[in-house]
Amino acid sequence: MSATDTIFALSSGGLPSGVAVIRLSGARSLQAVEELCGRIPPVRRASLLSIRNRNGNKLDEGLILVFPGPNSFTGEDCAELQIHGGRATVKAVLAALESMEGLRPAEAGEFSRRAFLNGRMDLVEVEGLADLIAAETEMQRRLAAEHASGGLSLLYESWAKRLTHARAMIEAELDFADEDDVPGSVASSIWRDMHALEQEILNHVADARTGEIVRDGLKVVIAGPPNAGKSSLLNHLAKRDVAIVTDIPGTTRDVLHVDLDLSGFAVRLYDTAGLRATEDIVEREGIRRTHLSMSDAHLLLLLSEDAQWTSLDGIYDGQTLRVRTKSDQVKTPWPEDGADVTISVKSGDGVSDLLDAIGRHLPNLEAGSALALPTRQRHILNLSTARENIRRAIEATNGLDIQAEYLRLAGQSLGRVTGRVDVENLLDVIFSEFCIGK
Structure with a gap:
């Protein structure tokens, strides 16, 4: 494969869809449009044209745009075919393009690579574009847009x-x-x-830590002894059954996670194996993975149902929220027990307070501030x-x-x-x- 080839690819989402966008880039892009549509439309203006294969069979009708280089996304001659998003239609148009001499399907990321090589984008902007496509929260979008726009x-x-x-x-x-x-x-x-x-x-x-949290999310590990309510809390926040919950200690053997959108930030919650001494080889492996997760955590939620807090000496020395669970099962007020938050996932009491407490560990960024x-x-x-x-x-x-x-x-x-x-x-x-x- 040569960097001088004209490349093409479906650049819109999965099929079927209302509209599918096929992008071309390279020296033969305009010629390809002429072969498909019979003429090259006015540059940078959407034109409704029929699309036909070499045999003259009509494949579809769509909006065609051409962008001569160097003023294009890749810096090369580019074109876009905005067609109907049926699988058969898209497949037929892609086959027609592949049959043309000098054209080939694009490799992953090749359009952005050409934009970089032709000086249209630098590496930070390319990375920002990738992050913008993957952004799921408002702060991720803002950060990615700042980088992608230079x-x-x-x-x-x-x-x-x-x-x-x-x-x-x-x-x-x-x-x-x-x-x-x-x-x-x-x-x-x-x-x-x-x-x-x-x-x-x-x-x-x-x-850098702020940038990491904005881009990848605040990593919050839920830890504590078996049956402290870790999996129940994860399921409650996820609003679905992510983890298995039973009365049998040691049910969780692996690290599970869910992603939340909290005040526009991504928050990734990890459910972990209960911290205790055990001879079970599988559970011991789960506890080892718990320790690894804790080493990467930005925040630890240490759960307990009886205020007997598990010692984390030599395991974790970062920021911690002590969470007392199962408040619905207590009939008399608790004495002072060192808990930062008290919750019940069964009744929902205290969960909003817990989310507020987690939110206080998010970066304090002003609404209009630049995210450089x-x-x-x-x-x-x-x-x-x-x-x-x-x-x-x-x-x-x-x-x-x-x-x-x-x-x-x-x-x-x-x-x-x-x-x-x-x-x-x-x-x-x-x-x-x-x-x-x-």
Whole structure:
């Protein structure tokens, strides 16, 4: 398969559907439309045309749009066929396209890959687009839209420009020190800005946990001894029977989960095996998996029906909500027992209080605030490397050329986040700001 092939794919949802959209990209896209429809419609205008195969048999009638490159999603010539979404109809049109020379079905993600390779999107925008398609909550949508539209990329681009400017000033002092119009002290302006940039990146990386929660959801593990009501709570919140509930201790052997939408955030609740000493090899494996889930949790709901709280020493030291369960079975008031919330899934008492308590562990983001947050581990690693190299440049005492090299490495790490690691022409920056050699 060649990157120069013209590709096509069904880009809308599953079939059957009211409308199906078939997308094409590549040098033969417009020719393919002409073969199918008899002519190429006006660019960027929807035209109702008949679609026929090579034998002249009418396959369907639909809206046809063409988008000549480079002003298209992929940067190549593109076309869209908006046809009826019957399985047989779509299959016939796809077969007609596949029969044409130079056309082939697209591979997974190939349209976005071509958009990246042709400079229409960077890696952060591509990742944002994928997240936007997968978004299930309002905050996930907002975060993904911010990334897909280039909001985060603009921040990184501004940092890259500051690094390039710093390197240009250093090169100017190294190579053109005899010229009167070159600043004599890089330190007085450049290093002050590099100190500020290092702190900005450090603050940005510190928001990684917030970005992780917004994108992947708040991970809440329900833990406690057997028969404390863990599975019953999971089923109650899910409004369906996800976990098996019996009076027999040790019913839950594996980690189950459900996803909730809480105040626009995704919250993933994990039901786990009861914490106790056991000789049952299967239950012991379930408890081991419970410990693994707890190590990744943002919040732990520690359940108990009698306020005898299970010790978590050496297992979990993060944020915990103590939840006393089965309040409907108690006829007299409880003494002070250390519980943060008291609930009954049978009567529903206290469940809304529990959800409010979980909600207080969600990020506090203003409704109109920009979500320029790092969300992936590769973002964090490259940003941290960039910050470390800026710090080394600031602290280096063995010459401006060494400091410039550290800043170059910082720029490379920053470029790896967006996928744009260009060889900057530093002289362009220098000549744009000075009149060297006049």
